[in-house]
Amino acid sequence: MQLDALDRQILAQLQVDGRMSNQELSERIGLSPSPCLRRLRQLEAGGVIQRYVALVDxxxxxxxxxxxxxxxxxxxxxxxxxxxxxxxxxxxxxxxxxxxxxxxxxxxxxxxxxxxxxxxxxxxxxxxxxxxxxxxxxxALRPVVYKTALPARDQSGSAAPAS
Structure with missing residues (x-):
């Protein structure tokens, strides 16, 4: 599945808060709710988004x-x-x-x-x-870096600069 900039923005936002509403997601990425939901469903159907989970300490x-x-x-x-x-x-x-x-x-x-x-x-x-x-x-004595969000990638596959 080919991901564009909007798809990557959707993924970045959901990795921060997987429980946000479609309305909030669409506002954060600057897309109206219907196309945002359609893209989200495509990411789910394409296996890019595998499941939603709660992170427990x-x-x-x-x-x-x-x-x-x-x-x-x-x-x-x-x-x-x-x-x-x-x-x-x-x-x-x-x-x-x-x-x-x-x-x-x-x-x-x-x-x-x-x-x-x-x-x-x-x-x-x-x-x-x-x-x-x-x-x-x-x-392990203590975690120094612990991430659950995948690094954002641009179209070339290079890591995108942190925002």
């Missing part, structure tokens, strides 16, 4: 410990990768999982309430997944 719900976990598998064939990926997708504490290059096969971002909960996650869940050969963990 992890600490306020008792998930104040963030761990970054690097996992190496004993074999990297398609079957072992699929088994690992299916297993970690079912673990609620795993917030993100990436297939990596370099030393580790995967990197996970894990949220738990305490070091004891992390130990339980590690010993009773992660290391019991077939094929896990090595696990290395690091704990």
């Amino acid at each position: 992890p600490e306020t719900v008792g998930l104040g410990v963030t761990a970054f976990v690097r996992v190496r598998l004993d074999q990297q064939d398609d079957r072992h990768l699929a088994v690992f990926e299916a297993a970690v997708a079912e673990i609620p504490e795993v917030m993100e999982c990436y297939l990596m290059t370099g030393e580790a096969d995967y990197q996970l971002r894990v949220l738990v309430g305490s070091l004891g909960e992390f130990e339980d996650f590690l010993r009773h869940r992660l290391t019991r997944i077939a094929g896990v050969a090595q696990v290395t963990s690091s704990f």
Whole structure:
């Protein structure tokens, strides 16, 4: 789907406040409500906007410990990768999982309430997944940059200057 400047403005505004009304959105981007809604529906239908969510502060719900976990598998064939990926997708504490290059096969971002909960996650869940050969963990002291909004891009694909 080819995005123009108005589409990018819609996306930028919704990433700041996904609950704004179509009327407010149309006013912010300088487009009347009907064409604004039509563009929004096209972005949704085209899969550019996948879903709407609420961002919850992890600490306020008792998930104040963030761990970054690097996992190496004993074999990297398609079957072992699929088994690992299916297993970690079912673990609620795993917030993100990436297939990596370099030393580790995967990197996970894990949220738990305490070091004891992390130990339980590690010993009773992660290391019991077939094929896990090595696990290395690091704990976040505090977030320095945490963004949910994707960077705005111009038509060439370059990052647009911040406004």
